[in-house]
Amino acid sequence: MINTLSRDAQTDSDFDYWWEMEGPWVEEPNHRRGGISGVQRCRINGATYYIKKQTDHTCRSLRHPLGYATIARETHRLDVCHKLGISTPEVVFSQTRLHQGAIQAILATRELAGFSSVEAWQESVTDDFVKKETLDALSRKLGEILSRLHNSRWQHGCLYDKHIFFRHERKGSNEIEVALIDLEKCRRRLSISQASRHDIRQMRRHMPAMTERHWGIFNSTYRQFSYLSPNKGVPWLSTTDCN
Ligand SMILES: Nc1ncnc2c1ncn2[C@@H]1O[C@H](COP(=O)(O)OP(=O)(O)O)[C@@H](O)[C@H]1O
Ligand SMILES: [Mg+2]
Structure with a gap:
């Protein structure tokens, strides 16, 4: 510590x-x-x-x-x-x-200095171009770090926009650093797909800032890094998943 x-x-x-x-x-x-x-x-x-x-x-x-x-x-x-x-x-x-x-x-x-929760950022951002660019980068980064978490069978368990923080690595840069908070419900599942399915479906319900375009970016980045077999069905990694 x-x-x-x-x-x-x-x-x-x-x-x-x-x-x-x-x-x-x-x-x-x-x-x-x-x-x-x-x-x-x-x-x-x-x-x-x-x-x-x-x-x-x-x-x-x-x-x-x-x-x-x-x-x-x-x-x-x-x-x-x-x-x-x-x-x-x-x-x-x-x-x-x-x-x-x-x-x-x-x-x-x-305090996560320089970071903002997705929830707070969404309420404050007014520029549509900045919003789109930031959400593109955030969706990619989330795909990368959540696949890493799930590849080890860990499930965050409370993936709401108020628990996902981010900041730009440098001013004006498109590189984003994501931090996760409130890990009280985080637990290890028996399989990658259990952890993945639970977190991604939960995030889909609690990330109103992300549009279908952003889910598309998230899904393809997540698939790129995930150990989930691409041949097995993973409906929660599709923009038409409605569960
Ligand atoms: N290290 C931190 N940096 C910035 N904000 C934080 C930090 N820890 C907690 N918060 C803020 O406090 C809120 C409550 O913390 P959280 O860990 O979610 O506790 P709870 O179990 O009560 O939900 C978070 O939603 C966030 O806004
Ligand atoms: Mg909380």
Whole structure:
């Protein structure tokens, strides 16, 4: 884990330090999985961090049949993506503790500086030419990185436009870097096609910015890099897939 904060912030009381950090909630904290989860945006020493705080927010696995903090799973998945060469927010602090009978967990990440979510960008872009060019490049890049994720049988699990961030590599350049966030639901599937089918169908429903033209670009780039057999039917990689 990379900890880029000052030494003062790296003592035994790190957990309290992050837990007590205050900032506006990005969205109202929600109650799910039998617990509470929320993300606060905080400024520390001139930099911005997103701090996810959860109480009794757990998930189960074969290894942890009684449940473990969802944040521990998300932190692991951030690491998986990083190892696959897929950009994700930099983790500065991630820890779980049992406190007065409750499981508390924190995941603090550094702001994806210079990036914008597809959702926010779509609401702000006004120039049709810029929009088309950017979406062409974004569709290609998404085809490349999602095929890489799925080739290892990993499924993001929540591919909405608010969780897909991007930036231009240089000002005026058409090269785009994509970063994925909110890996809470990311899990490994038994086959590439399971992961691929789930994520791509989900993305199709939650990426209103992309037109048929962009899905065409996405599909052909994805096929180029995917280990899925081109001879087997992959209806979700067609612009006429309506599931
Ligand atoms: N490192 C980050 N950089 C920029 N924005 C972020 C970052 N982490 C979270 N966010 C913002 O906070 C929102 C909530 O974070 P997310 O991980 O999706 O939490 P939740 O599990 O509550 O949905 C995201 O949709 C995004 O707008
Ligand atoms: Mg989210």
